[in-house]
Amino acid sequence: MAKRIVRDPEKTRAQILNASFMEIYSRGFNGVGVRELAAKADVTIGAFFHYFPTKSHVGYAIVDEIIHTGILDRWIKPLNAYKNPIQGILKCFKNTFDNWPDEYVALGCPLNNLTQEMSGSDELFKQKTRAVLEDWIAKTREHLKRAQQGGYLRKNVNTQELAEYIVTFQEGTFAMGKALNDRRIFDSMYNSLKQHLEALT
Structure with a gap:
């Protein structure tokens, strides 16, 4: 029986937010794309857009x-x-x-x-x-x-x-x-x- 993965929405959102903050702080808002922000947060693009509809929303x-x-x-x-x-x-x-x-x-x-x-x-x-x-x-x-x-x-x-x-x-x-x-x-x-x-x- 496959092990069920339990996701923590608040933790995932905070993970995206904190990783995005550091990337944007280091490189500027226009200097980084959504794919890079998602990668830094170690989430999929889909997960990123689930919590933040656009890059502006994370900003x-x-x-x-x-x-x-x-x-x-x-x-x-x-x-x-x-x-x-x-x-x-x-x-x-x-x-x-x-x-x-x-x-x-x-x-x-x-x-x-x-x-x-x-x-x-x-x-x-x-x-x-x-x-x-x-x-x-x-x-x-x-x-x-x-x-x-x-x-x-x-x-x-x-x-x-x-x-x-x-x-x-x-x-x-x-x-x-x-x-x-x-x-x-x-x-x-x-x-x-x-x-x-x-x-x-």
Whole structure:
């Protein structure tokens, strides 16, 4: 009697999604095809299309489920542990770039990469990447307001503008590392951010 193969749909979908993320991050969305993504995930083309009707759909899922979640895990959730959110923002920045793998320095930020590559040709990509950025800014602002309430940030500081500055600075640091392919820029950027934020306390 043949052994029955039990498939785990959630595991298979996650396998496709994670493998596709790494391929697209390394080579760009337009630099890889569905056959290559399926092969990297070790699934058939049919299995790929069962979970993702098009390559664009796996891209949308990457933005929603991997990139957005990763940003919240890296930049926002850790701030809850800090009585002074300004210290938390600086600590998250330093930890992120101190621990960023050398092989990823020249790849930059996956959100920024997809925004630049796809927002001009795919309206849904544009909407999704914009939504991630807007949420990132909004949640950063919530912690800045908390900093003001706790007396760690001057009352006259515009928290919306500062949140936009911080997120832009975080993204810009990835971009500088990518452009220069040199992680030494991370220390320089950290020192600049630290000086700026401490001047507002």
